[in-house]
Amino acid sequence: MTDAAPLELEHMLGFAATRDSAVFYHPTQPDVMVMYTGCLVIIGSVSDPHQQEFLHGHTEEITCISVSPSGNLIASGQTCCTRVPNSEAMVIVWDFKTRRCIYVLNELHNSAQLGRTCVERLSFSPDDHYLAGSDDQQRGAKLCVWDMENGSLANVSKQPTTLSFLCWGAVVASTRKMSRHDQYKLFGACGARVFRFWLEFDVHTMQYKLTPEPLQLPSSGLIRTYHCAKMVGGDIFLLTGTSAGELCVFNTETMVFRACVPVSGGGLLSLATLNGSYGPVIFCGCGDGKVKVLTGQDKEWAVESESMLNGAVQALSLSADGRELLAGTSEGDLNVLDSSTLCVCRGTGAAPLMATHTSPIQCIAFGLSNETFVSGAANGVVRLWELSHYTVRCHLAPKKGSHATSLLLAPIGIVSGWTDGFIRCHAEDGAPLWDIANAHREGVTSIALSPRFVCSGGRDGALRLWNLNSRLLVAQFSEHRGAVSAVLVDNSKAEAHQIHSCGEDKTVITVDLKQERRVVTHKVQEGAFKHMVQLGTQDHELLTCDTTGSIKMWDCDEPNAVRMLVTWTEQHEMEGREKRLNHMSLSPPAYEGAPGGDYLLVSCASGELQVWDLAQPSAAPISVGVAHSDEVMQAGWSPDGRQVVSVGKDCCICVWNFYGVGAQ
Incomplete structure (x- = not known):
């Protein structure tokens, strides 16, 4: 086994689809894209989905990134106090060539602010x-400008409200005899006003000053919220996209509003520009899912072509050669379009280059194949993924207003338990096969399969057994006084007629189907149980995880836990990290005939993914994976034990390589 990292991050599925400007083409390398998801910056290849590099350094969810015009620098900003208490809303500046952090900038963090602060906007000068960077505060928002030669703060100022965009103008060479410092123009929008900020060096104070000047608007009738901005025509025209779906044009020399061009009924969310043979070409990402191409100048603009995508177009970025356009949508699709025709030019058929969930992911399950797994999100979307190409094979959304809480990928199909109380089964092509209506009054929380039955637990505390062929109720046990967290069928052939369950009422219950009654009860005073698995060893012990961060081992012949693992340290407790454990998964057999379960995969509310060696117990996990920026909800092993897939509240799907199974 490799001592350094038995668990290694291999791939991140998706990007921050719900945020604008979440993905960029590299300015000088046409095949390279830069994006973020969770707490990682990702440098990937458009032509090879398997090629990804990760920039580690953030402790919280990344909220924005910017790539410098030369492509030499990347800046990324994060939120604060979500996963790690007392963490700061910092900006990290990376060297693209070496992939190393060169500056950590903390000036946007507001320690006196009672609420959370996050870095809202970042933009490099030409x-x-x-x-330049700004935070998300509604009153007294900070605008900071840093010098990239040494990482020092050049200027900080307070703005009336959050800046909805930051866009640099051209650099103005100094003409003063007393100063060799160039002047810079920075544009930003505070509410309905657009400002030009002059950044210049004051020789009297020997400091940089930032002077705001409002651009003139019509006396009435133009109150807009701005989403994005680009400079065209050299340094003359500023183009802005508004919530009303208009392209507003400002002349930055005369500082006046010039035109308002209707583009979309759903808002103009993103812009990309290209210097064409006959003038500027503007690519517009619209809230109604359309990508439109506009040409013109000043007051005269015309729509040349358009294309329709799935979801609001949150991000647009042109490749270095101008031939391709990256388009990220609110539905989690990342498309590559031909910039001249707006047709999809990469991916399989009309499928997007990349897909992701856009809501917190609740559950995940592997089947018998190493190539496929299924995931379910809080917005009701269930997806079947092909792991070898990181693509979506099947997309399900059976009912709005409910979502899957548990999933099984079985030979009979995709079996799922839902918050609306239904148990559903779909074929791998998405076709509905059968369902059990109103299986539980307050929603299904866990399901398990045996050759003859479907076993389910619900928020109503009931444990129910359904005939797999007729879907009729066979047996019911109301032993729990709270929601059932997990159910499983005993994996021993001699005790295959026993069903185990644990719940939020802090009890573990075993019922015997032959005797039709409860036969074993385990109870604790602290810590509601969140999940349970069963070992394949001779004694077939049960393992539970709970809200106190403990893993307990239970023997049916013993009233108390026979062993306990503590997944947190004193340092974690001092930092105030969340102790709760959400899920566990046992590794499959290393070889045919082996009992399996040598390694235990633990999904933590603190955002960690821990691996414990059960064959050689110790006081600490053998590996800890950190990639999620929020709670890890579930994780599962591929059937060969060589890969792990984890999902979390941050909408991320992480694919890990594991080098422990069979390596000894």
Whole structure:
């Protein structure tokens, strides 16, 4: 086994689809894209989905990124105090060539603010000399400008409200005899007003000053919320996209509003520009799912072509050669379009280059194949993924207003338990096969399969057994006084007629189907149980995880736990990290005939993914994976034990390589 990292991050599925400007083409390398998801910055290849590099350094969810015009620098900003208590809303500046952090900038963090602060906007100046950033505060928002030569703060100012965009103008060479410092123009929008900020060096104070000047608007009738902005025509025209779906044009030399061009009824959310043979070409990402191409100048603009995508177009970025356009949508699809025709030019058929969930992911399950797994999100979407190509094979959304809480990928199909109380089964092509209506009054929380039965637990505390062929109720046990967290069928051939369950009432219950009654009860004073698995060893012990961060081993012949693992340290407790454990999964057999279960995969509310060696117990996990920026809800092993897939509240799907199974 490799001592350094038995668990290694291999791939991240998706990008931050619900945020604008979440993905960029690299300015000089046409095949390279830069994006973020969770707490990682990802440098990937458009032509090879398997090629990804990760920039580690953030402790919280990344909220924005920017790539410098030369492509030498990447800046990424995060939120604070979500996963790690007392963490700061910091900005990290990375060297693209070495993939290393060169600056950590903390000036946007507001320690006096009672609520959370996050970095809202980042933008590099045209010569890479300065980086501008702003936070998300509704009152007194900070606007910071840093010098990229040494990472020092050049200027900080307070703005009336959150800046909805930051866009640099051209650099103005100094003409003063007393100063060799160039002047910079930075544009931003505070509410319905657009400002030009002059950044210049004051020789009297020997400091940089930032002077705001409002651009003039019509006296009435133009109150807009701005989403994005680009400079065209050299340094003359500023183009902005508004919530009303218009392209607003400002002349930055005369500082006046010039035109308002209707583009979309759903808002103009993103812009990309290209210098064409006959003038600027503007690519518009619209809230109604359309990508439109506009040409023109000043007051005269015309729509040349358009294309329809699935979801609001949140991000647009042109490749270095101008031939391709990256388009990220609110539905989690990342498409690559031909910039001249707006047709999808990469991916399989009309499928997007990449897909992701856009809501917290609740559950995941592997089947018998190493190539496929299924995931379910809080918005009701269930997806069947092909792991070898990181693509979606099947997309399900059976009913709005409910979502899957548990999933099984079985030979009979995709079996799922739902918050509306239904148990559903779909074929792998998405076709509905059967369902059990109103299986539980307050929603299904867990399901398990045996050759003859479907076993389910619900929020109503009931444990029910259904005939797999007729879907009729066979037996019911109301032993729990709270929601059932997990159910499983005993894996011993001698005790295959026993069903085990654990719940939020802090009890573990075993019922015997032959005797039709409860035969074993385990109870604790602290810590509601969140999940349970059963070992394949001779004694077939049960393992439970709970809200106190403990893993307990139970023997049916013993009233108390026979062994306990503590998954948190004193340092974690001092930092105030969440102790709760959400899910566990046992590794499959390393070889045919082996009992399996040598390694235990633990999904933590703190955002960690822990691996414990059960064959050689110790006081600490053998590996800890950190990639999620929020709770890890579930994780599962591939059938060969060589890969792990984890899902979380941050909408991320992480694929890990594991080097422990069979390596000894």
